[in-house]
Amino acid sequence: MLNRVAVAPSGFKESLSAEAAAEAIAEGVRRAVPDAEVDLIPLVDGGEGTAAALAASTGGRLVPRFATGPVGEPLETHFALLGSPASEMTDTAVVEMAAVAGLSLVPAALRDPGATTTYGVGELIRAALDTGVGRILIGCGDSGTSDGGAGALQALGARLLDAAGRELPVGGRELTRLDRIDPSGLDPRLKDVELLVACNPFNVLCGERGVARVFGPQKGATPEQVEELSTALENWAYVLTRDLPDVPAGTDLRYGPGTGASGGLGAGLAALGARLLPRFEVLLDHLDLDARLARADLVITAEGALDHQTPRGKVPAEVARRAKLHGRPVLALAGTLGEGAHEVPGVDAYTGILPAPMALAEAMLRASELLTDATERALRMIVLGARVTAGSRPAERQTTERQTAERQTAERQTAGTQRPSSVR
Template identity: 65%
Template sequence: MSLPLPQRVLVAPSGFKESLGAGTVACAIAAGLRRVLPGVHIDLAPIADGGEGTAAMLAGTTGGILRDLDVVGPVNIPVRAQWARLGAAAPGTAVVEVAAAAGLRHVPRELRDPGVTTTFGVGQLIGAALDSGAGTIVVGCGDSGTCDGGAGALQALGARILDAAGREIGSGGYELARAARLDLSGLHPRLARAEIVVAGNPHNLLCGPRGVARVFGPQKGATPAQVEALSSALDNWAAVLERDGRAGSDLRTGPMTGASGGIGAGLAGGLGARLRSRFDALLDSGLTGADLDRRIARADLVVTAEGAIDLQTPHGKVPAEIARRARLHGVPVVALAGSLGEGAPLVHEVGIGAIASIIPVPMALADAVADAERLLTDAAERMMRMLLVGGALSVRMGRGSGRPVRPVGLGVRRATGPRIGAARGRVRGRHR
């Protein structure tokens, strides 16, 4: 009996932060798979998660264009940012990523205090997209260096945030403690005819014990005292938004309100923006032209990846989202990671059948980052060889009287592709 091999493999990874973009990760994995299965069809689907590179990735997959704009950065120093006008697959749609104008990479380490950084540049990008005639603007959240509740973005778009004496407040999250009234009468006129969609992580909340200041403030440089001051200021900002703004939902603890330092709540309250799960928004064929679910359904195996797999992965990270969608089609999923942290085995519960680190021996982080592409390719080869050994064992067990054991987390689809010895020919991959 010959061993059935996967005919189509979908490679759908996230990027490795501060190392490799999602597109490079996908190509590296594909190279490793080709070493073992040179005749398999490989479909490359690097996943945009709203953070750095989202606009460029979606512009590339839809045949769109990137446009440059000099904007006010998070520490009030000009930065060169980009936004995307999507192509024919999503006409009339623009993509703005918070990280491009207000990302943590734009905040020097000695200036990292999320209570003083601003999203003003994000509002400038939205304004440019509006001026271009975009009817829908998707704001991707992730990798921000701010925690101003989106106040800066609103100010850039013409909103006035006033204190009790009627004076405009300054920039940054701490200033929100002084906010007493929100005046939206001077908003950009094109906002009345445009739809703003915020693509964020549903687990990110503006206020409360798990509010954005407490969860992400320390990561962005805040001390414990600064975290509490910022949390109190955001509580006050939420009250102003709910009273004077345009949102019809809970802006304190509603899903995605804390996205990118609270820009979700700010744009929902100030502009009436629609808050959507980042993957539902970014992978929505009607919104961005993506067709990921169809591509998953056609695959025999899905390989995903992320810089770190740990207890946070099941809560809105790329590998978990890929596994959730693949499970609906009975397609097995395996995942590679730069590191496996505490709680990594929890991902089996969301449908990832096997996980592996790309680092085969102890090495310095700097060395792993510098050599990540090669490490990924080698790890993809090792994982595929292990999967083939598992398949051979399954065939052998099927010949005997024993009953094969179905592994936890693996799909049940029967591979219909070539068999060992017959997998030859040209590998066809594509970037979407």
């Protein structure tokens, strides 16, 4: 019986927040299993919705601000000040890079990752410093940039100079001309605060699996721009390592885990002394996730696409991994199913949410409805399977009992024929 269902989805990029996805799935569960207890656990991975989700779960609040958006225009954004029910989050601000430099903030006609900037991320970090917190957590994900965090460093006071000593404009492609960094103007308060970056450790800055090659095309880069950005980020890593004193000894800004997070923002922040941490270690544990999954009869997770990238640090893979530690079955729902969808460890069953071919724009517009309907269809199949299994048990039990009785009778008859006669 499905008495308890844990619903632990990611958001659907540019379509549904994690909270909206969880509500849509819960509605589908209730249609199919009206009496089920549904535990909503919307999960964030550092991308869209991270600041709001952490503020809500810790009793904190969002702080509105205006900052520079990814295409250079000012926009209304926010960071979070967390509450302290778990005490470890006390005195912590959360800067969500997607809220000021995310892909959803880049108009389709302006999607040029060589030109977009993380300048607003640096502005939000400075705003968080103004509150006097001792820790700033930067959530990386859903970025629309590929500037290696150069814009963020510029906003924090670093000067990026070409060979003639002129300051570089913002944008990743400009880093091909970077000759040196003058860190003398960096905000001195950075020395007194703990910087933590919640990132996907599989994302690295440079090389064949570097961020420009893996994610550049998703952000609008042509093949030529991908190579241009790859070269620019190689130069960025070299100059960062040489010129910034706070790069920890032995830190590899080119290939280190998480250095490619959010278009290389991870590398830029690491050069300021930030610690790059696997995002789920930072973001999920305060939700008591493991205990909540352990109580469920079924775990449902979801994301926009289920494919070969899912095991590389995506929410459904992490949920499935944790659920399997408690022996819980996992159903995954996805907007699209790609190559490798059947190979995600820990996922017992999966399905796409589209009932028929449709345009991407329509699918994104109807995402909540489609997710609810797909959940209902999947749950009805699960319930039907459970009823079929339950219905077969009496017959199986009768057969087993009959076979047992026949065996016992045969044994008694055999024993009777072998018993010796009494001799008087």
